[in-house]
Amino acid sequence: MTEIAPPEFLNELQSLYPEPAKYVDGGWYLAAAVAFSSSNRSEAVSCVLRHVLNDLDKLPDATDEDRRLLVRKMREGIFKSGLLSGYPKVIHALISLYDATPEELRDTEPLRDPTRSKEEVAAAGQAYFDLQYGDTAAEVQLMLRSIYPDLERFTTTLGYGYVYAFSDVISSKETSFAIISALIANDTLSQIEWQLTGAVRNGATVEEVRGVREIALRIAMKAGVLKHEVPNI
Numbered sequence: 001m002t003e004i005a006p007p008e009f010l011n012e013l014q015s016l017y018p019e020p021a022k023y024v025d026g027g028w029y030l031a032a033a034v035a036f037s038s039s040n041r042s043e044a045v046s047c048v049l050r051h052v053l054n055d056l057d058k059l060p061d062a063t064d065e066d067r068r069l070l071v072r073k074m075r076e077g078i079f080k081s082g083l084l085s086g087y088p089k090v091i092h093a094l095i096s097l098y099d100a101t102p103e104e105l106r107d108t109e110p111l112r113d114p115t116r117s118k119e120e121v122a123a124a125g126q127a128y129f130d131l132q133y134g135d136t137a138a139e140v141q142l143m144l145r146s147i148y149p150d151l152e153r154f155t156t157t158l159g160y161g162y163v164y165a166f167s168d169v170i171s172s173k174e175t176s177f178a179i180i181s182a183l184i185a186n187d188t189l190s191q192i193e194w195q196l197t198g199a200v201r202n203g204a205t206v207e208e209v210r211g212v213r214e215i216a217l218r219i220a221m222k223a224g225v226l227k228h229e230v231p232n233i
Contacts (some may be wrong), residue, residue, distance in 0.1 A: 004222060005036065005044035010051045013218065017211035023056060024070050027204075027212055030077040030174055031181045035216040037078050037093035038085040038185035039223035045093045046100035049074060053102075064104070069169075071097070071105045076169040081182035083159050112166055118157070125161025131172075132160075132198060172202040177212045184216035187226050196233040209233050 010032070017028035029052045036044040052070055056062040074097060082090035098106065130137045144152035164175055176199035183192050199209045210233060220226035 004041050005047035007051065009222070010048065013215045016214045016218075018205070018207050023052075023059060023062070024066050024073070027174060027177045027208060028215055029070070030073050030170065031177050031212040031215045032219060033074045033093070033097070034077050034081045034178045034181035035185040035219035036223075037089055038081055038182045039220055039225045040089055040092075041219075041223050042089065042092035042096045044219075045074070045078070045096040049097055049100045067102075068105050071101055072107065072111070072169045073174065075107075076111075076166075077174065077178040077181075080163055080170075080175055080178045083163055084179065084182040084188070085186055111168060112162065121161040122157045123161075124165040125156045125159070128165035129156050129160045132164075132202075134201075173199060173204045173208075176202045176204065177208075180209070180212050181216040184213065184230055185220045185223070185225060187220065187228055189228055189230060193231045193233075196231070200233070206233060 013032050014026075014028050017026055017031070020026040029048055033045050033048050036042065036048065049071065053067060056067055056070065075094060078090055078093045078097065129141065133140050141152060141156065144155055167175070170178070176195060180192065180195050180199060183189060183195060196209055196213065199212070200206060204212075213230065213232065217226065217230050
């Protein structure tokens with residue numbers, strides 16, 4: 001179970017990401033969890049969680065809320081990555097995460113507001129889509145509509161409106177990290193350059209983006225799923 005994610009490898013991954021002022025704000029564990037999930041090595045997700053919870057236990061100022069937020073960030077990053085990796089992988093990864101999560105840190109109610117109207121969700125999706133694609137948003141949306149109108153509607157309304165635009169748990173920057181990790185671990189790299197620079201537009205530093213890229217790359221290589229060269233920022 002631990003062969004692909006032994007402690008020394010997780011320490012190596014952690015060292016690739018700039019040290020944050022607060023542990024839970026570090027992007028390395030989110031990037032790692034998504035990359036393991038997208039590489040179809042869901043068993044490693046529980047190893048990441050145990051590793052970071054053990055780290056938190058060593059910090060004198062860590063709180064239960066920090067632990068709860070950390071688990072939520074991993075869960076949310078994996079959930080968002082499903083739009084790229086596929087939800088069968090996500091389900092296995094979230095089962096692995098759930099099994100390793102102490103009962104008091106498990107959520108039992110949805111975090112997204114179930115009372116929002118479909119119009120509100122669609123508006124949020126369009127706004128987030130426009131923000132992410134900037135001047136090219138109309139062109140990209142037209143392309144999606146041209147190849148399959150249902151795909152464009154799904155992408156802007158559900159993909160961006162329900163999934164990506166929700167930022168109560170992970171920020172736009174961290175959502176970019178999840179997308180980058182998933183694309184690399186899926187070896188689907190046609191969008192990766194744009195997503196790397198997009199993470200900077202969403203507030204990440206170049207060093208953070210390079211760290212996320214390297215974390216996902218090393219996991220994908222270790223899992224044997226990466227066949228192409230990954231562009232850098």
